[in-house]
Amino acid sequence: MAILDVHAKVQAWLDKFDLGLKIINTPENTATAELAAAALGTEVGQIAKSLLFRISNDEYVMVITAGDVKVKSGKLKAVVGSKPRMASADEVQAVTGYSIGGVCPFDLPAQSNVKILLDKSLDRFPIVYAAAGSDHSAVGVTLNQLKQITGGTIVDVTE
Numbered sequence: 001m002a003i004l005d006v007h008a009k010v011q012a013w014l015d016k017f018d019l020g021l022k023i024i025n026t027p028e029n030t031a032t033a034e035l036a037a038a039a040l041g042t043e044v045g046q047i048a049k050s051l052l053f054r055i056s057n058d059e060y061v062m063v064i065t066a067g068d069v070k071v072k073s074g075k076l077k078a079v080v081g082s083k084p085r086m087a088s089a090d091e092v093q094a095v096t097g098y099s100i101g102g103v104c105p106f107d108l109p110a111q112s113n114v115k116i117l118l119d120k121s122l123d124r125f126p127i128v129y130a131a132a133g134s135d136h137s138a139v140g141v142t143l144n145q146l147k148q149i150t151g152g153t154i155v156d157v158t159e
Helices: 003-015 033-040 073-080 089-096 120-124 143-150
Strands: 023-025 047-056 059-066 115-119 128-130 137-141 153-155
Touching: 003 023, 003 137, 033 047, 033 137, 047 073, 047 089, 059 073, 059 089, 059 120, 073 115, 115 120, 115 143, 120 143, 120 153, 128 143, 137 143
Parallel strands: 047 128, 059 115, 115 153
Antiparallel strands: 023 137, 047 059, 128 137
16 A cells, blocks of 8 residues: 555544544654654654564554653563563564554554553653654654544553
8 A cells, every 4th residue: 555545544544533633744764763753853752652562373462652661571461461572574564554664553454453552651741653654654642642542551561
């Protein structure tokens, strides 16, 4: 799917929530928290990283954290009940429908049934920026908006 088609699909999905959320398209690459922060003129911590973990043969969880923290596997294991393993690039594409660098925590394929965990590290900022389906896009959201549009649960799984 072309980038413009992905953005149109994600924007249409966001519009269903009537929160006024708009995708920011940028010519600069936003594939990493550092690149996204530079492109958007924000702190690295304001970038909402979407990380996919495999927790069983066919079960995945997506953890959304601030861009300046790392997931602690022990904390995540305590939340999900089994040892997490970072998903491969192929798994990320297959499960989320997005490529690494543009994975957004919303508008995931219905059959993927990915549980969303929102780390409390995001709460330090009034607005965070999540990828919007490509490595040249983002959407600014509050933690409460992110919780609403993802159905996610707020947890503490970072350092």
